[in-house]
Amino acid sequence: DTEVTQTPKHLVMGMTNKKSLKCEQHMGHRAMYWYKQKAKKPPELMFVYSYEKLSINESVPSRFSPECPNSSLLNLHLHALQPEDSALYLCASSQEIYSYNSPLHFGNGTRLTVT
């Protein structure tokens, strides 16, 4: 059983749609992450939240908008995406943002297809 839950598992959206990805963890972790992963490639960091505040934005286009409503939830709002944004979006959490010995726990991901 995964301890980080992501919904939906699959999402197909048009370039004019607005949709949201959701992530939830109940491990008491205070750092949460969004990664984007293309097929057969390593995950690429997008955003990092620490104690519900945005700590890192890896120069992600504004059509991706993260939100951390509380310490257990992380959302990624999507608007006006491009076909090249099609990818697997992974959420992860860890105890603390700078706790280097604390591994990241990943969810199962959302497979996003932009048509």
Next chain:
Amino acid sequence: AQTVTQSQPEMSVQEAETVTLSCTYDTSESDYYLFWYKQPPSRQMILVIRQEAYKQQNATENRFSVNFQKAAKSFSLKISDSQLGDAAMYFCAYRSRGQAGTALIFGKGTTLSVSS
């Protein structure tokens, strides 16, 4: 900047055999953590094993063990008694201590296939 290199894009092994996946990294730091993650077709990234740079003893988790050579900056993963369920993409990852260690630095991955 730190980099992680996995030089084997694909590897194959037969059931019950042993396979070693290679990983090298480049860093000027002395304290850091190294991880191996497994990503099966189910997509979830699963932590396989981790190693602290200051610990000389190689980490072991059941059938998985590492050969950590700090001076050579090498961190290979050995899978013993391979099983069909070990088939996956394996990523080696590096994490710095402190503020620089916010994110994992991943290698490009090695796809492992297991045949019966």
